Amino acid sequence: MDRVPILKIGDILLVSIQVDLQDHIALALQEDLGDKIVATSARGVLIDISALEIVDSFIGRMLSTIASISRVLDAETVVVGMRPAVAITLVELGLSLGGVRTALDVDRGMAMLAASTEVRDDELEPDEHGAIDTVSAPGD
Amino acid sequence: MADAAVDKGWATLLRRNGDEVVARWSEAAAQSLEGRMTRAELERDVREMYDALVAGVGEGDRHTLADASFAELRALLADVSHTRARQGFSSTETAVGVFALKEAMLGVLEEHGDLAAYRSFADFSRLIDELGLYMLEVYAQAREAVIGEQADALLELSTPVVKLWDGIISLPLVGTLDSARTQVVMEKLLQALVDTGSEHAIIDITGVPAVDTQVAQHLLKTVQAARLLGAECIISGIRPQIAQTVVALGIEFGDISTKASLSEALLAALRKQGTDVVRRTGRRDR
Known part of the structure; x- marks a missing residue:
């Protein structure tokens, strides 16, 4: 298995990492995710790492990078399901995953994304729904 | 004369005057352990230690606790030390149980012994010192274990979510x-x-x-x-x-x-x- 599958649910992309993240898989995931966000114009990215027992500094940085990439592409990233042991290790390593939002599980992550998307829609959408599409279309 | 000296050594004396030794031993030990344990308990302990000691002593006067024949005595002493440590006895109170035997033995010597037996008392005394040290060692270990357990318990108790x-x-x-x-x-x-x-x-x-x-x-x-x-x-x-x-x-x-x-x-x-x-x-x- 060379790639981590990316699932689209509504306007959210769900990435569930079930394998040991080797460096090349992580890099591939980073690229794939960028492509997918652009292709589907997703509003949020949910990364489920509940199956990961080891998160090293490389993976930590990858999570931060993914969050930054998504933000540039106007999508929010939420990392969900981190194990306590992993969290302790990251803190001991001094990695605080800057810019990454976290939630306890996928359910709460979805709720978090939905809430923040709603807020953004409220801000961006004084008119009706179509207005946003026409505004963002020339930008692409 | 040399044979007689061996024969009159402390080991023989100990074996022959069993009841008297136990009685004096209990008496001496009871003075410092008063109130901490009942006389019956103390006498039972002393009797067990006496039996194990006599069983372990072979011929001659020179013995060390490391002898294979003292395995039972060592186990018994370790057991007693453990119990005392858990019951909150001090180290002195634990060791005095064994050191009291010296006093008891001196008393017995005075009544039944002769010069040769007195001479062998030095060897006996050394053996008893060894017993006492061994008890203290086990006592310290037992106390360490107790402290460790308490620390663990405290850790468990003090972090309720x-x-x-x-x-x-x-x-x-x-x-x-x-x-x-x-x-x-x-x-x-x-x-x-x-x-x-x-x-x-x-x-x-x-x-x-x-x-x-x-x-x-x-x-x-x-x-x-x-x-x-x-x-x-x-x-x-x-x-x-x-x-x-x-x-x-x-x-x-x-x-x-x-x-x-x-x-x-x-x-x-x-x-x-x-x-x-x-x-x-x-x-x-x-």
Whole structure:
């Protein structure tokens, strides 16, 4: 298995990492995710790492990078399901995953994304729904 | 004459005057152990030790505790030391049980012994010293074990995670926080957050006597780790003196919310969660 599958649910992309993240898989995931966000114009990215027992500094940085990439592409990233042991290790390593939002599980992550998307829609959408599409279309 | 000297050695004397030795031994031991254990218990212990000692002593006068024949005696002494350590006897009280045998033996010598037996008393005395030292050693080990167990128990007892509300858990910390304890606290809190699916945790430090930079560092780490899981922590129970120390030490809690009391922290957590607490007005329905 060379790639981590990316699932689209509504306007959210769900990435569930079930394998040991080797460096090349992580890099591939980073690229794939960028492509997918652009292709589907997703509003949020949910990364489920509940199956990961080891998160090293490389993976930590990858999570931060993914969050930054998504933000540039106007999508929010939420990392969900981190194990306590992993969290302790990251803190001991001094990695605080800057810019990454976290939630306890996928359910709460979805709720978090939905809430923040709603807020953004409220801000961006004084008119009706179509207005946003026409505004963002020339930008692409 | 030489044969007679061996024959009249302490071992023979010990064997022949069994009941008298036991009686004097118990008497001597009872003086310092008075009130700690009943006479019957003491006599039973002494009798067992005497039997094991006699069984282990072979021919001749020179013996050391390391002899294979003393295996039973060693086991018995270890057992007695263990029991005494657990019952809270002091080290002196433990060792005196064996050293009393010297006194008993001296008494027996005076009545039945001759010069040769007195001479062999030096060897006997050395053996008894060895027994005493061995007992003390086992006693110290047993005490160490007890202390270790108590420390573990304290660690377990002092880190309860309490559910305050749906989605809000609390961790009341009592006692001094060191690295080992903080590690346990951190693990327990994070595991509880995951297990209960709570998004808010309140760390109450009312029972923490002092907060120095290290303790603050530990607290901050715990809060950061909880954030990585997707939960928010509130630190509550900060007493005025602690607030002053924290400021004097220049510790920055950053964007971590701190509250003076647990109730305020709970209210803050409820608000964040979207739960409102309202007082009912007007007549109460019975």
